[in-house]
Amino acid sequence: MKDGGNESFYYHPGRIWLDTDGNPIQAHGGGILYDDRSMTYYWYGEYKDGPTYHAHKKAAARVDIIGVGCYSSKDLWTWKNEGIVLPAEQTDETHDLHISNVLERPKVIYNQNTNKYIMWMLIDDTNYTKAAVGTAVSDSPTGPFTYLKSIRPHNSDSRDMTIFKDDDNTAYLIYSSDDNTELHIGPLTRDYLDVTPVMRRVLVGQHREAPTLFKHEGTYYMVTSGCTG
Template identity: 75%
Template sequence: MKIKNRHRKSFALRCCATMRSPLPIMVCSMVGCIMIIHFYMVSHRTDVEKSQARLRQISATRELGQTEEESFQLPPPRSRRSPRAIKRRGPRKPPTVIDEFLDDSSELRSFFFPHRRTAVDPSKEGNDSMHFYPGRQWLDTEGNPIQAHGGGLLYVESTGTYYWYGENKDGPTYQAHRKASARVDIIGVNCYSSKDLWTWTNEGIVLSGEETNTTHDLHKGNVLERPKVIFNDRTGKYVMWMHVDDANYTKAAVGVAVSVSPTGPFEYLYSKRPHDCESRDMTVFKDDDGTAYLIYSSDDNSELHVGPLTGDYLDVTGDMRRILIGQRREAPAVFKHRGTYYMITSGCSGWAPNTAMVHAAETMMGPWETMGNPCAGGNKIFRATTFFSQGSFVVPLRGLPGWFIFMADRWNPSDLRDSRYVWLPVGVGGAADEPLEYSFGFPLWSRVSVYWHSRWRLPEGWRGFR
């Protein structure tokens, strides 16, 4: 009987405890609900912010993809023309727009090379501020024309600074002999720095030509073209690759220089023919995993070669692939979007402009497929001549996925120091316009478009889009 009573008391105590417990349970439940609601609201707000950011990006880039039209009329034929145009045209062919472009006495001269008074000047404020004007003179912060031809850009994330490297052609244009191409003595590689891609500060010559040593690769009578710089994360050094040649373009080699600073000075190391092959127009590309590649025109410019660099970026490895065989392409400019590699190239026509082509691949080593002419807008002649320019580099626009800047030179063979820059927006998206080489007529890659604008600017706050 006592045992039963003890069980009853124990049961009663448990019941009382159970009756006293609903308040903490309710509190815990309410806290849990509040936390769930909070997490939902935070997640929803994040999704909304992402959607709003995406809409801002779409709105900001809408103008970049709107093309403009250009029109001009050929002047009447003349009996006397520039020897350069006559040499290219021949005695019986009617004059073409390219003849007018090459003729420094043409009535269209000011259209292709506008007067200095229209120069893009970062020291002036007003409606022109932060706008790109393809083909106009572009001044640095000291008011001097930028000398960085055939160049490329390097972005240093730790300082948020872009560095523009290119050929300094601020010397007299001449011909080494009667049949030679127009040239300027080697002065060196210039470097400019910028935070906004529009205002450029001259950091000086970071790799100088050689004045007296005639055996040196960079002796002033030789050729230095298309310098490109990449940073090696493992060694902490900046490595410059360039095309080095003799005045007759028979050396056909690459040169390598190195520096501990993006603004130099760079120490020239050596030259060589990569993979024991001719190398003329070239570029380097650093992939997301840190692997770097050399891409160069070879075999009398009839094909391109691509191969990885060594871990320190100072040499090529033994691995190499021949690509675009028989297509006679040069001036490669490589970029990457959503795991696909793209490359814009030029045809081989000396200083005369020609039609650009864009190519795509799943890996840097190929196979590479040709997608056609990326140029959009302007007019038929503009598109057929890459807007009277030749590409040198493609710059990713950080924070604007699928958008890039196409860097090109509008060469002035009668006065190379006055060659101009043509920077235009590049968009990647949509189906390719033309059947590809190896895909049985079905485009596998997104369309790449270089949009013509006579005046354009980057979207407001583009650096804030992340």
Template identity: 65%
Template structure:
């Protein structure tokens, strides 16, 4: 528009005078044109927006839902069959404006949405399926693909974590079972699924998972129960108490509009459950939403949760039996930074925490934070995600949100980063993005120079992207040996730099 106004004014020079009425009518015509354009093409995807990859989420799901509206049977459609995952090139994040035809623009958006859907959520033919996979693919992780258990059923363990039981050398994976229809609670409510319960899976190798059943079931009758199906039960984590010989599960408890903002606890004598629900509370008298727990080497356990409407994190100790919260001594971290989804791990006596921004179901940039004590102070190292050809993909945590960081027994300086690639139009089809997290060279916090001298052993945290990867062939043997060995990963990805 500026260019056209310039041309109009240029024509109104000394040698070619134009009337004031002509200028006014021309300006009115352009205002009318802009109004019609914005009415026909309201979507922000037609024109690229400025990016702030650390704080602003990428709203790609609006494009995906265009496709979903046209193809309402998408839940059962194998949309990835004709569009296998892209090997090279950039994601079609924005759609160029090529014509003024509403139908053609809508068709272009549908095609672009289909491409994104196929890349981010590959179809069923690409699923990781231990019950059918050929020997050539055994043990390979494919982040973002459907993942099935040993019975060939889709794994439902979202927002969860893993407990390793050393005595039996078994991993137990707990997570939200979202195998139900997705709907919106109210006109402006977030996408949700009724509370079905917390699933439990077991594995010896982190790849082939056996469904052990519902460790904690939702409630269909008692409306006063925290586990009532219209409420919210999210981000379950389980730790073992050696003193009481009990397994303790903590989780985020809320009502349908997220105003309860509490944490709940359940207990079991067996890792697979069933867990007995004990109740909920607001920790330290504060609102609590995304949360996790962390068990230290000395047996002390901590709860970490987003509070003050997700503007800061709170960290406090659990009681000796892990079933309650020590009300005194709570510390605040990352104040006014609006971080959620904390995932804590420890490396060489230094504590690290991976967090995400607060953008609902939309992906955003991960950050790593570091401290010498679980109670802080905490400093920020930066975005751990590296590799790949697409900056938007990388700077949005590979289109996922972190959930847990698992130390890999028998392997030094290596952890498993667990994340969820949420699909708000169909939460049951949300995917898992598992990648290896490695500790690199020494690093210095970026947010405050005064922290520099406090972390002489602080290491750089890296999460490299890989479309296909596996653990070392003799990794399970390393679990049985007392000495650790350095991880040797096999990478298969055109996205790794």
């Protein structure tokens, strides 16, 4: 959108997006929650403002877990840094959120039954062999969030994942599974803290990941990536 020639109203693909303090937005692999109570958008994502390295020769480039960053906005354009709402664990090497592990794709939804904000995220170890999802909870959209646990949903490996909340307030976990050959979809429990036994396999054998699910005028749409990018 152009406003009197003011370049601040343009999106520039590939250009670093700055927050209201003038710093790069750190919300990678993120998701946006619109909070009806505060009429505010909240953007949660991986905070990666740290040194990049390789854990071993065949590993992908990575950054130690720093935590989940949160940004707030009224217009989806200007974003205020609300800080790290779920920090990494610095000392306990057995903890899911220890800096040496992997935290990716945090998503937050609000639960009307408990008045809690629930965060789901991908949890893995350095070599990506854990393949689990983790949950955290908060009384406020800006945290702090308390980490609860990690699970392998439906006794399946879980990699790229997302959360979808339907109009009837039923929430669903969607995740890539079976070595990324298919996607699994299943409803969460009433408090959004666990999965139910119900699960359906979709796009079987199609090697899809990075799922996003939304609903428009009564029809559900899913956008995914191929595993090669």
